[in-house]
Amino acid sequence: MQIDVVTIFPEYLAPLRAALLGKAIDKGLISVGVHDLRDWTQDVHKAVDDSPYGGGPGMVMKPDIWGQALDDVCTDSTRLIVPTPAGRPFTQALAHEYASESHLVFACGRYEGIDQRVVDDAARRVRVDEVSIGDYVLVGGEVAVLAIVEAVARLLPGVLGNPKSHAEDSFQDGLLEGPSYTRPEVWRELAVPDVLRSGNHKLINRWRRDQSLVRTFERRPDLLESLPAEAFDKHDRAL
Numbered sequence: 208m209q210i211d212v213v214t215i216f217p218e219y220l221a222p223l224r225a226a227l228l229g230k231a232i233d234k235g236l237i238s239v240g241v242h243d244l245r246d247w248t249q250d251v252h253k254a255v256d257d258s259p260y261g262g263g264p265g266m267v268m269k270p271d272i273w274g275q276a277l278d279d280v281c282t283d284s285t286r287l288i289v290p291t292p293a294g295r296p297f298t299q300a301l302a303h304e305y306a307s308e309s310h311l312v313f314a315c316g317r318y319e320g321i322d323q324r325v326v327d328d329a330a331r332r333v334r335v336d337e338v339s340i341g342d343y344v345l346v347g348g349e350v351a352v353l354a355i356v357e358a359v360a361r362l363l364p365g366v367l368g369n370p371k372s373h374a375e376d377s378f379q380d381g382l383l384e385g386p387s388y389t390r391p392e393v394w395r396e397l398a399v400p401d402v403l404r405s406g407n408h409k410l411i412n413r414w415r416r417d418q419s420l421v422r423t424f425e426r427r428p429d430l431l432e433s434l435p436a437e438a439f440d441k442h443d444r445a446l
């Protein structure tokens with residue numbers, strides 16, 4: 208998979224080459240290109256933003272600069288992803304979709320955002336997703352790109368040590384992951400739940416499922432509502 212990121216802060220993307228992703232890059236599973244948007248400016252001030260039409264605070268990123276950058280970086284098979292607070296939610300399902308793409312391009316917005324015509328024009332040639340990683344406002348898209356790229360890269364075969372660990376991902380069965388424990392058996396007078404040391408895997412799986420359901424009900428009831436009825440067996444309903 209080829210990943211390209213266009214940003215005015217290329218150094219912000221340095222962590223992409225560290226650790227997990229660094230290994231994936233070394234193995235040739237992913238190749239990452241980081242491009243400085245200012246490389247496409249012609250003026251001495253390398254201006255990338257201007258005042259918003261209609262007035263209002265802040266600045267908007269200029270369409271002409273972005274247009275040239277995306278013309279050079281995108282290809283017909285590109286999936287263009289623009290992190291924005293106004294985007295549709297980035298979810299584990301979308302991470303799986305992105306993991307099957309051959310070329311992801313990320314456009315990092317700053318200030319009050321990118322002139323909307325950049326997205327509208329790009330959508331004439333490539334698939335464009337404006338996605339949100341959460342209901343809060345960051346200063347720019349770079350941090351969101353780090354989060355999205357990590358969520359996608361870990362799904363690629365060969366990137367994670369243990370391929371089975373996706374199967375137990377939170378959201379994999381639409382529920383939140385329950386609590387996990389490791390040695391010691393008692394720590395600061397807190398003991399590991401007995402069932403986990405029983406060796407009875409039928410009971411253990413049942414207990415883990417119950418923990419997931421209770422945690423999801425308590426923390427993310429919205430996730431329960433979006434699950435079909437057949438997702439719950441008779442024991443679940445008894446909870």
Ligand SMILES: COC(=O)COc1cccc(COC(=O)c2cn[nH]c2)c1
Nearest residue numbers: 291292316320321339340341345347348
């Ligand atoms: C068309 O897209 C744009 O104009 C994007 O512009 C901006 C402007 C400011 C900040 C950001 C970064 O994204 C977030 O803050 C964000 C994403 N998820 N949750 C918060 C992007």
